[in-house]
Amino acid sequence: MIALEAPLRVKALSAYYGARRAIADVGMDFAKCSITALMGPSGCGKTTLLRCLNRIHEILPGARVEGEVLLDGENVYESGMSVIELRRRIGMVFQRPNPFPTLSILGNVLSGIPPGAPRRERFAAAEKALRSAALWDEVKDKLQKSSMALSLGQQQRLCIARALAVNPEVLLMDEPTGSLDPISTLSIEELMKVLAKRYTLAVVTHNMQQAARVSDYAAFMLAGEDGVGRLVEMDETSRIFTNPSDRRTEDYITGRFG
């Protein structure tokens, strides 16, 4: 299945931790302005795949990658594109909210914006990002307060705002609601749907209901006998959940394992 317009494509991607291969031969497209969910049981390599896309995988000692990740047709592992530029174009939100503890709420949002820009511009960008993350109304009166004073759900939206402030094309989310309560989860999911109108989202999720609720496309990954994660299938979410073409996907969806 090839989407018509996919700013992000993965071709024959394998990732290693030292000698151990974590994922093998993954190929898939992330359709523009839509949400692609990466599903699968623990250890299937979905987080590793996500971390290869913005080259954050390689900061771990011994980690390496084979294959291609194409951002607008350019292989991010080969071309002259610097890691810094790549990560500005592909933002990331982590499982556990990770606001920078010594910075204020505003400082966190500003932290990714190059310090060279005029103050007023930087502040405008921060306000826009906070509004996009549906956090502005809750924090506009305490922008100088510590980010640690926010609730976990607010912290996660702050991290989303921080990623948006850099103005990326793609947003990677690694189980963004994995450590949140149901109400905060709901607000993040609502936010994801809004963000998908402007950004290309790739979301790792443990939670099939979540994948069914928010995503447009879904990919199912599974680790084989050898412990190496592979892509089983990928399709429109409605199809994956109603009429998957692979038996293993059906078993997982229907709760027979995982």
Added chain:
Amino acid sequence: MRARHIRSFIGTALTAFCASLGAVALLLIFAYVLLQGFRALNPAFVTQLPVPVGESGGGVANGIVGSAITVALAIVIAMPIGLLSGLFLALFGRGWFPSVVRFLSDVLSGIPSIAIGLFAYILFVAPFRHFSALSASFAFAMLMLPVILRTSEDAVRSVPREIREGALALGMSEYATTMRIVVPAARSAIITGLLLSIARVTGETAPLIFTAFGTPFWELNPSNPMAQLPLQIFTYAISAYQSWHQQAWAGALLLICAVFVLNVFARLVLSPMAKR
């Protein structure tokens, strides 16, 4: 059933007794020094120079100032080296080189301070045929270095990986990530290590004997022999005069208080209140 309870009780009592021994020892020392030193402690003791035997009064103002200068210079030498090498070990701590550095630093922290004093003597005193406070600062710096190095390495290491990754994922460079995000997050633990390293050397006496040497006069130039509070305590304590013994106790009280305050500060910096 009963035997088990008795064994449990004896075990608990024994460990609690041993645990309290340590605390009691500190309290006894503090109480005795307080008792002995308090009588000789007065404003003149901290503001005046020593007086010759036979005259009453006098103080150790030159020793207090001398110790402060010597320790301050030691901080200037040890802090940048210790912080930067701790940072190096925390960020690039794999392979043989960091392991060797870590091992040598542990060995250094175990070398007796008198041996380090001798080393400073050979290096900075003997060639110039001149005692100096600077050579004492060098010896102190060698004693502080392993403490600063290990505490700052641990501090930077204890910053959660997600924080560092979060900064890198925003497109921050390694340098900006380290300097603007990781080090500030480790700030309070680093400061604690610094304070503890200062407390470690404040009471050191042995290396001073053949480096700073001491003098009964005012001396503020670190390239000259300089009075030091621990040295004055040593000189007074082994003297034959009752009045000097009194002053030695008062000096010891001052030193203990200084170390105590440093330790309390170190705790305060680390407390969750200070992190907000």
